[in-house]
Amino acid sequence: MSIHERPTLRELAVQALSSVQRGYDLLAPKFDATPFRTPEHILDEVLRAVRPLGPFRDGLDVCCGTGAGIRVLREVCVGRVVGVDFSAGMLSEARSAFPATDWIRADVRAMPFTPVFDLAMSFGAFGHFLPKERPGLFAQVHSALRPGGLFAFPIGAPARPGSRPYWAMLGFDAAMRVRNAVWSPRFVMYYRTFPLGEVRDELGRAGFDVELRPLAGLGRRHDGSPRAVLLVARKRPDGT
Numbered sequence: 001m002s003i004h005e006r007p008t009l010r011e012l013a014v015q016a017l018s019s020v021q022r023g024y025d026l027l028a029p030k031f032d033a034t035p036f037r038t039p040e041h042i043l044d045e046v047l048r049a050v051r052p053l054g055p056f057r058d059g060l061d062v063c064c065g066t067g068a069g070i071r072v073l074r075e076v077c078v079g080r081v082v083g084v085d086f087s088a089g090m091l092s093e094a095r096s097a098f099p100a101t102d103w104i105r106a107d108v109r110a111m112p113f114t115p116v117f118d119l120a121m122s123f124g125a126f127g128h129f130l131p132k133e134r135p136g137l138f139a140q141v142h143s144a145l146r147p148g149g150l151f152a153f154p155i156g157a158p159a160r161p162g163s164r165p166y167w168a169m170l171g172f173d174a175a176m177r178v179r180n181a182v183w184s185p186r187f188v189m190y191y192r193t194f195p196l197g198e199v200r201d202e203l204g205r206a207g208f209d210v211e212l213r214p215l216a217g218l219g220r221r222h223d224g225s226p227r228a229v230l231l232v233a234r235k236r237p238d239g240t
Helices: 009-016 020-033 040-053 070-076 088-097 131-144 164-182 196-206
Strands: 059-062 081-085 102-105 117-121 145-156 208-214 228-235
Touching (some): 040 070, 040 228, 070 117, 131 145, 145 196
Parallel strands (some): 059 117, 117 145
Antiparallel strands (some): 145 228
16 A cells, blocks of 8 residues: 555544544544554464364454454355454445455444354454453353354563563553543553453453464564464363
8 A cells, every 4th residue: 555545643643532433433444554454474474373273164353343364264264254343434444355254343342143153363452452341352252152162363472671662552551541531532442451361361261271372483582482472262162
């Protein structure tokens, strides 16, 4: 995409002063030209990690946005693939790009699904949920999966304290907290509210068995640990 297709600073400001849903409706036509879209190299690496875990029949993209992650699901699922999001604007863009996929508008905190999916995935959406909302979100995904089904998503290693990314994320989250304290409606988007330890515990309580798979192609940190992992949460076979 050319630079002229990217959102202007004014457009981003209007989006940031809107609600989450309205903001993404406004941003949708230019979203894929922003840094917020999941990059192709991350999708490629996730695909390499997920493929050996399949094949799967039906797949679900949770908070699908404009549909970047659908490519991964369509590669590993032999049946129906569904994207769910609450932004009509984002779904309109997704529908134009991937007409063979089923797109459903719904709040993922109250999804309209029975246990019909074998694989659920999500890419870059968890910053839009407050910590108190995560257990309900995980319960919704659990209820949409068949026994033994997988919920998988990439998660990056936390930034090292004192590093540039650390201060950038800390500053962004602080600015968002100030914005939400003085402006309504709220725009919930935080980078430091999804700690791996808490997430693993919450997934366990929701009925998942959790494992981590390094995304080796995304590199390693100076201590040898992976820069990112694929979190794979398997719904227990008995459905509990």
